[in-house]
Amino acid sequence: MIILIGLLVTLLGFVISVLSLTLASSVGGRLVLVLLGIAVSLFGIMGLLNKHYLKNAIWKKG
Amino acid sequence: MTTTKRLLLVLTVVLCIAPLGFPQTPAAPAAAPPAVAPAPTPKPITDADLANAPVPAADARAKGDPDGSLTGTAGDVTVTDAKKGITIGDLANQVGQNKIAINFVWTLVTGFLVMFMQAGFAIVETGLCRAKNANHTMMMNFMVYGVGMLAYWLIGFAIQMGGVGAVANLGGTPPLSAEYAITLFGKSFGLWGQNGLFLVHKGTYDVGVMVLFLFQMVFMDTALTIVTGAAAERWKYAAFVVSSFLMGAFTYPLFANWAWGGGWLANLGVNFGLGKGYSDFAGSGVVHAVGGVTALALSMMLGPRIGKYTREGKSNAILAHDIVIVLTGCFILAFGWFGFNPGSTLGASGNGGFRIGSIAVNTMLAGMAGSFGAMLYMWLRYGKPDASMSGNGLLAGLVAITAPSGFVNPVGSVIIGVIAGVLVCISVEFVDRVLKVDDPVGAISVHGTNGLWGVISVGLFADGKSNYGGSWNGVTGSVTGLFYGDNGGQLVAQLIGVVTLLGFVFSLSFVFNLLIDWFVGQRVSAKSELQGLDLPEMGALGYPEFELKTPS
Numbered sequence: 001m002i003i004l005i006g007l008l009v010t011l012l013g014f015v016i017s018v019l020s021l022t023l024a025s026s027v028g029g030r031l032v033l034v035l036l037g038i039a040v041s042l043f044g045i046m047g048l049l050n051k052h053y054l055k056n057a058i059w060k061k062g
Numbered sequence: 063m064t065t066t067k068r069l070l071l072v073l074t075v076v077l078c079i080a081p082l083g084f085p086q087t088p089a090a091p092a093a094a095p096p097a098v099a100p101a102p103t104p105k106p107i108t109d110a111d112l113a114n115a116p117v118p119a120a121d122a123r124a125k126g127d128p129d130g131s132l133t134g135t136a137g138d139v140t141v142t143d144a145k146k147g148i149t150i151g152d153l154a155n156q157v158g159q160n161k162i163a164i165n166f167v168w169t170l171v172t173g174f175l176v177m178f179m180q181a182g183f184a185i186v187e188t189g190l191c192r193a194k195n196a197n198h199t200m201m202m203n204f205m206v207y208g209v210g211m212l213a214y215w216l217i218g219f220a221i222q223m224g225g226v227g228a229v230a231n232l233g234g235t236p237p238l239s240a241e242y243a244i245t246l247f248g249k250s251f252g253l254w255g256q257n258g259l260f261l262v263h264k265g266t267y268d269v270g271v272m273v274l275f276l277f278q279m280v281f282m283d284t285a286l287t288i289v290t291g292a293a294a295e296r297w298k299y300a301a302f303v304v305s306s307f308l309m310g311a312f313t314y315p316l317f318a319n320w321a322w323g324g325g326w327l328a329n330l331g332v333n334f335g336l337g338k339g340y341s342d343f344a345g346s347g348v349v350h351a352v353g354g355v356t357a358l359a360l361s362m363m364l365g366p367r368i369g370k371y372t373r374e375g376k377s378n379a380i381l382a383h384d385i386v387i388v389l390t391g392c393f394i395l396a397f398g399w400f401g402f403n404p405g406s407t408l409g410a411s412g413n414g415g416f417r418i419g420s421i422a423v424n425t426m427l428a429g430m431a432g433s434f435g436a437m438l439y440m441w442l443r444y445g446k447p448d449a450s451m452s453g454n455g456l457l458a459g460l461v462a463i464t465a466p467s468g469f470v471n472p473v474g475s476v477i478i479g480v481i482a483g484v485l486v487c488i489s490v491e492f493v494d495r496v497l498k499v500d501d502p503v504g505a506i507s508v509h510g511t512n513g514l515w516g517v518i519s520v521g522l523f524a525d526g527k528s529n530y531g532g533s534w535n536g537v538t539g540s541v542t543g544l545f546y547g548d549n550g551g552q553l554v555a556q557l558i559g560v561v562t563l564l565g566f567v568f569s570l571s572f573v574f575n576l577l578i579d580w581f582v583g584q585r586v587s588a589k590s591e592l593q594g595l596d597l598p599e600m601g602a603l604g605y606p607e608f609e610l611k612t613p614s
Contacts, residue, residue, distance in 0.1 A: 003576070007569055014565025017558050021334050022247040027550045030336075034557045041565040045358070049572070050497055053362050057498065059371035 006048030013041025165409030172405025176280040182394030189388035194594025196604025202290040213310035222315035224255020231409030237265035249333040251326040288353025291503035331537040337552025339535035344406035346465030346516025354510020356571040366500030392453040413531030428479030432459015435483025458486035462516040474523035521553030
């Protein structure tokens with residue numbers, strides 16, 4: 001389940017950035033939305049997916 | 063801080079700041095040339111003039127031509143009608159053929175150089191792994207070439223380039239003309255190409271298409287071989303074969319289409335006024351970041367090697383078994399990069415062809431600046447100039463300059479390279495200690511982190527003087543970054559490329575590899591891993607005469 005959520009959040013960052021093309025018309029507005037998209041994608045990768053795999057990491061099993 | 067460290071610190075700062083003291087001001091206008099008499103109007107050449115062009119006599123040619131003065135004359139121009147002799151039409155055809163021939167040879171030879179980079183990757187990765195996995199690591203690097211090529215020939219090339227349209231430097235490639243697109247926000251979004259399956263589909267059995275295929279194929283294989291390094295020493299060989307096939311068939315070609323094949327990223331400039339659209343000259347994003355984010359997805363899934371982390375999560379260094387071949391491999395890669403970047407002009411004659419010199423120099427400068435930056439960083443931080451990180455610094459500089467190599471000047475190249483060299487060291491530490499993702503060769507940092515940095519750097523350092531025939535991605539003018547007067551639109555286009563790599567390409571790679579994990583299994587058994595993968599996976603040791611120790 002966490003994997004699915006992580007994937008969806010990672011994809012959401014991409015979607016936000018693509019939507020910036022229509023949600024904002026100024027360069028500054030698009031820049032903010034694209035940076036937000038990058039942050040969301042990174043959260044999905046590092047904060048959710050990687051964290052999930054670390055929970056069951058081989059080195060924790062002794 | 064010791065005196066040596068202080069001196070190194072000062073030297074680093076001076077080297078980083080020095081280039082900023084040389085702003086790129088326009089050259090002063092040259093003094094007006096002295097007045098001369100107007101040249102007479104040239105007389106048009108006629109067929110009669112050509113018929114009288116001197117051709118060496120047959121008996122003179124029969125005696126040989128030691129100084130070359132009798133070879134390559136009007137007599138060598140192909141004529142359409144022997145009775146009429148050479149005509150203006152024959153001459154024009156010969157000029158056109160020469161231009162395309164030059165470009166074919168250039169693109170093929172640089173493609174051969176890129177193919178040789180596979181050897182560099184193979185020995186860099188194998189050298190950085192332990193001897194007990196040498197055969198397995200070499201075989202992955204060896205077979206990724208064939209597996210990836212088959213996938214790309216079957217479908218990947220069609221997806222990537224099937225709708226690219228005219229590649230003027232290679233004679234037009236007219237059969238590659240079908241791009242599947244959807245309409246979004248009132249604009250056309252090209253998603254994938256449709257012509258070129260098996261290289262015979264829809265007229266793609268074509269000389270120009272063949273040259274383009276060879277060059278693009280070796281690029282695709284470079285992306286695939288990045289993944290084998292990050293997953294080394296624990297990846298099941300069968301899973302590697304399936305994963306590489308899927309990447310060569312779908313993941314890589316899809317993003318490559320969006321950036322290079324006429325897809326939506328390239329058209330961000332035309333459709334949304336974002337600079338010249340996503341601009342990635344030779345593939346920091348298309349090749350290296352695609353490989354890097356796929357490597358990250360797979361490494362997370364595989365988990366670290368046994369012994370890499372203590373029970374408390376402290377990272378253990380697992381040493382390279384042969385630093386000699388690692389650095390030799392880095393040199394091979396640096397050599398091959400002279401094909402990778404300058405070859406991406408797809409020609410030495412025609413629009414932008416003469417940029418090959420500056421692209422080659424930019425490549426050289428950024429690579430060495432990267433190794434220098436990494437060496438100094440490690441020296442200052444750990445007291446010794448680390449060999450493997452210096453090698454990774456060289457590769458990081460080369461990866462970072464790959465996207466901007468065609469758009470920046472030498473000062474920009476050095477700055478991009480130095481930053482890449484430092485960035486790779488910081489990124490390796492971050493991936494290793496914070497993310498706790500095991501990457502035996504540093505592929506995620508070298509290719510992923512610095513691939514993304516290279517993409518971003520275009521939006522900052524492109525100097526607006528590249529002028530490839532007056533436009534790029536269909537937008538008039540040269541690619542220009544924020545530091546050279548752009549309004550930030552180019553940077554936004556580049557950042558959309560970055561988030562596409564992180565959000566879309568990562569996710570697609572993750573899903574493919576998750577499916578492989580379910581159906582094939584990604585990771586070898588603990589017993590095989592401890593023994594070394596050479597015997598359990600490959601059936602033969604890489605170094606059969608060595609007595610290998612296994613951890614107790």
